[in-house]
Amino acid sequence: MIKKILHAWFKAVFPLLLFYTxxxxxxxxxxxxxxxxxxxxxxxxxxxxxxxxxxxWRMDIIAVCIILALPTLVIFLTPSFLRCVAE
Numbered sequence: 001m002i003k004k005i006l007h008a009w010f011k012a013v014f015p016l017l018l019f020y021t022x023x024x025x026x027x028x029x030x031x032x033x034x035x036x037x038x039x040x041x042x043x044x045x046x047x048x049x050x051x052x053x054x055x056x057w058r059m060d061i062i063a064v065c066i067i068l069a070l071p072t073l074v075i076f077l078t079p080s081f082l083r084c085v086a087e
Contacts, residue, residue: 020064
């Protein structure tokens with residue numbers, strides 16, 4: 001019973017994890033490219049750019065999680081998923 005529920009859960013979560021990983025990778029690549037492009041100006045400003053990078057990464061994670069909130073609810077509240085868990 002538990003194995004079947006976990007299998008249904010992982011089957012439903014896998015596309016969400018792929019979407020999450022893809023967009024975090026895209027955002028991380030963009031942030032690294034922007035850091036490389038503006039590096040002299042960022043260093044000259046005297047800010048802790050690694051801390052700013054981590055805060056931006058956190059904001060990227062928040063943005064992707066907000067985007068994934070509705071698809072997650074739709075996937076887990078559909079009758080087909082609930083039927084798989086109930087069986």
